[in-house]
Amino acid sequence: MASQAHAVPASESHEIRGLVDTRIVAFYLVTGLIFLLISMLAGFLFSMQFLQHYPLKGIALFSPGKWRLIHTNGVAYGFIANIFLGMMHWAIPRMTLRPVFDKRLSWFIYVAWQAIVLATVVGLLAGQAQALEWGETPIWVDPVAQLGLILVAINFLPPIIRAPGPMYVTNWYFIAALVWTPLVYAMGSFIPQYFFAGAPAGAIGGMFIHDLVGLFVTPLGWGMMYYSVPILLKKPVWSHGLSLIGFWGLAFFYPLTGIHHFLFSPIPMFLQYGAVISTIAIEFVVTTVIINFFMTLRGSGDMLRSNIPIRWYYVGMVNYFITCLQCSFQTTLTFQKIIHFTDWVVGHAHLVMFGVFGFWLIGFVVQILPRACGKAGWYSNSINEWVFWLTSSSMAVMFVDLMIAGLVQGYQWRDLAPWEASLKASTPFWLVRTVAGTAMIVAQFMFAYNIVKTLAAKPVAAGAAARPAAGGAQPGLAPA
Amino acid sequence: MFESKTGIFLVAGLGFFALAFLVMGLLPWLIYRGEPILTVDDMVQKGIVPEFVELAERFPKQFAQYFGKPDEKSFAAAIRRGHQLYVGEACWHCHSQQVRPVSNETLRWGPVSHAREYQNELQMPVLFGTRRVGPDLAREAGRRTNDWHIAHFFKPRAVAPLSVMPEYTWFFDANGVPNRDGMALITYMQWLGSWLDHYPYYQGEGPAGPGPAEKVNMRGI
Numbered sequence: 001m002a003s004q005a006h007a008v009p010a011s012e013s014h015e016i017r018g019l020v021d022t023r024i025v026a027f028y029l030v031t032g033l034i035f036l037l038i039s040m041l042a043g044f045l046f047s048m049q050f051l052q053h054y055p056l057k058g059i060a061l062f063s064p065g066k067w068r069l070i071h072t073n074g075v076a077y078g079f080i081a082n083i084f085l086g087m088m089h090w091a092i093p094r095m096t097l098r099p100v101f102d103k104r105l106s107w108f109i110y111v112a113w114q115a116i117v118l119a120t121v122v123g124l125l126a127g128q129a130q131a132l133e134w135g136e137t138p139i140w141v142d143p144v145a146q147l148g149l150i151l152v153a154i155n156f157l158p159p160i161i162r163a164p165g166p167m168y169v170t171n172w173y174f175i176a177a178l179v180w181t182p183l184v185y186a187m188g189s190f191i192p193q194y195f196f197a198g199a200p201a202g203a204i205g206g207m208f209i210h211d212l213v214g215l216f217v218t219p220l221g222w223g224m225m226y227y228s229v230p231i232l233l234k235k236p237v238w239s240h241g242l243s244l245i246g247f248w249g250l251a252f253f254y255p256l257t258g259i260h261h262f263l264f265s266p267i268p269m270f271l272q273y274g275a276v277i278s279t280i281a282i283e284f285v286v287t288t289v290i291i292n293f294f295m296t297l298r299g300s301g302d303m304l305r306s307n308i309p310i311r312w313y314y315v316g317m318v319n320y321f322i323t324c325l326q327c328s329f330q331t332t333l334t335f336q337k338i339i340h341f342t343d344w345v346v347g348h349a350h351l352v353m354f355g356v357f358g359f360w361l362i363g364f365v366v367q368i369l370p371r372a373c374g375k376a377g378w379y380s381n382s383i384n385e386w387v388f389w390l391t392s393s394s395m396a397v398m399f400v401d402l403m404i405a406g407l408v409q410g411y412q413w414r415d416l417a418p419w420e421a422s423l424k425a426s427t428p429f430w431l432v433r434t435v436a437g438t439a440m441i442v443a444q445f446m447f448a449y450n451i452v453k454t455l456a457a458k459p460v461a462a463g464a465a466a467r468p469a470a471g472g473a474q475p476g477l478a479p480a
Numbered sequence: 481m482f483e484s485k486t487g488i489f490l491v492a493g494l495g496f497f498a499l500a501f502l503v504m505g506l507l508p509w510l511i512y513r514g515e516p517i518l519t520v521d522d523m524v525q526k527g528i529v530p531e532f533v534e535l536a537e538r539f540p541k542q543f544a545q546y547f548g549k550p551d552e553k554s555f556a557a558a559i560r561r562g563h564q565l566y567v568g569e570a571c572w573h574c575h576s577q578q579v580r581p582v583s584n585e586t587l588r589w590g591p592v593s594h595a596r597e598y599q600n601e602l603q604m605p606v607l608f609g610t611r612r613v614g615p616d617l618a619r620e621a622g623r624r625t626n627d628w629h630i631a632h633f634f635k636p637r638a639v640a641p642l643s644v645m646p647e648y649t650w651f652f653d654a655n656g657v658p659n660r661d662g663m664a665l666i667t668y669m670q671w672l673g674s675w676l677d678h679y680p681y682y683q684g685e686g687p688a689g690p691g692p693a694e695k696v697n698m699r700g701i
Contacts, residue, residue, distance in 0.1 A: 050613075050644050052637075060650040065570030127568030132605045136570075161485055172488050179493030187501065192605035197517040198598030200509035202606040207504055215497070244482055251492035255500030262608055264580040266595035267508055275504065337582040341612040414583040416683070419615050420642040 019093040024106055026372040028086025029365050030451065031114060035078025036358075037448060040441045042071040047437055050430040061125055069124045069136045075353060076134060076212065077145075078117045083361040084220045085113070088156055088174065090368055091227045095168055098159035105155050109148060116145050134209050135188045142189040149185055153178040169243045173223030176251060180215035184208060199266040206267075206275075207258030213352065214254035221357050222246070222289065224364060225313060229296065232310050232367070233303060238295035242288045249285030253278045263336045276331050283328035290321045308384050312363025315392055319355035323348060326403075338414060343429065344406025351399045354440070359392070362447070369451065376460045379453035387447045394439035401436065405429035518600040520556045523675065528555045531626050531670035535663055538626065542653070546660040555667070562668025563602045565661055569648075576609025577618040577672065590619040590673070590681030597675065614645060619673040622680035629666045630658055 048054045049064040056062035089106065093099050100106055116137075123129070123138030130139050137145060157178055160171050167175075188208025192201035226243070230236055237243055259267055259275035293314075297303070303310045326348060329335055339345065366384055370377050378384055405426055412422040481487035528550060536543040536550040547554040566572060579585050581592045597618075598606055609616075624632075628639055633651055636643035651662030658666060673679050 058649045063569055064646045068573055069570050129568050131567045133610055175488050176492050183497050196509050197604045198606055199595045200512055201604055202608050203508045204505050205605050251496050255497050259504055264582055265608055268511055341576055416584050423642045
């Protein structure tokens, strides 16, 4: 942070000088949240199947399996991708003092990306899923999505490359993510479909699932943390050295971990060992990043109470630590014997994707949306409080619930209990899961209501848009 | 290098990704490249499963309309369509096709899955699976009758009272007879694992411990 401090002039003029297209930021954030609501409703629908109360049974279009695909793909490509794109439109011009490559391209990408997500939904409903977990995007959408991801890199890399002087940490992560994401998508979508079969295809598939988390979502997520947290706390990140270790450790170890999704499979065993070791190594890297951020927070702990985005960010980081710690255990062969194929993994996936990245993205929306729309602040801060507490507590319930369910299932299977015994034992856990999920959905609808009310408020005059009230305070990049 | 644009772009972005791809992706491919990737047409040369013929005898009119005669060609077509539905309906998100050498899975399902079993066009991408809400299906061939599958796809709870599987009523015609998709999916189920020299396996009958790899003879015609 310090290295850029003097290069950046007073913050609010950026928007006036037309560097940041606040309208596209707002469009991305709102679209992302709409996809979040749809994806969550799809997850709710699917969970009802487990309780034998699927409300739309007997209708081919509402086949529960298809809505499970919409749930996961909607979250990845509709919710997470959209909000990250909006976040980069906000952050990159501010950090580089340069606009994106082409603003018309930005809008083209926005429209094209929504078309890609909708085409994916239509394709999935038509039964055209690709047998690649989390990349079920139909094979006719894949080349288009691939092109879209390349255009995203073309639009965002030039301002970062052209900016003189040393780069801030966020931009390390952004450059890497913009290179990795198209590569990961190409590897996962095309190689196991057209070139590799069987075990080698499994190795690629495992890498795809994990790289989508580790090389697309994670670097953008941490880049966003390195951007937002120092701004809100009004101080630089604690240790530059730890930032370096965090970035390079992630870059080296994360791509090597994918095969841990298929342990005890016909993939060569020495590669499975390699993936397990890399995964455990990641945990050490993660610990350094977490230490760095909590040492940054030291002395500003009161912000957790007073500032809602900071609370979303740091609770997300706690969840990140928990999920990575859990991962370093569950990736071992000892744990895999019991928990593979169980609800333990489902709980883990929800804690990562929603409890960490979902929390961060919601926090970012809380921080930015009113400003991006030229509003004085949120319609209601107390609704935002409710959204936080309802979401985070039900996330914790769901995680613990599914983790225990996974152990119950795994031990029953090992003990050769009749299959139905595991279903009977799982039912209470599935009920709790649905209830917790419902609470999360209710919270997101409350958030949506707050957004609608906020957007309906009269805009403040352009010059005065600078200092919204609680939750939105963001004095720009330059530390005072 | 650690903070420069070229260092991050070339070393972290391209370099580390390429390294991981070579080690974790290309290496397994090199190891297995001696194993040809079979087509469905290659695999059906081993023979048609009796359940496919039984479907033709049970529903002669419908079967003739959907598949013609029960021969290698129609068998291959049914398997392909069944696989397509298995992927499209996301069956593979609640059923695995991978018997592991741990957790007593060999006692429950039969021999451990062997790499050779996956070297075919229907495992592109591979269907190891990710979650077992229902049981593994890698050794499903012959374990249950066509009748059982017909009842089960129409109303799973009729044969498995606690099942949470959806009712796939759209795989049946107005008379409750499986339609083309229904017959294809049942054929696919009855084919999974039929390439083993000995099948079906029932719980408690499987070989204890890892299965003998030499029994998996995909090319034996």
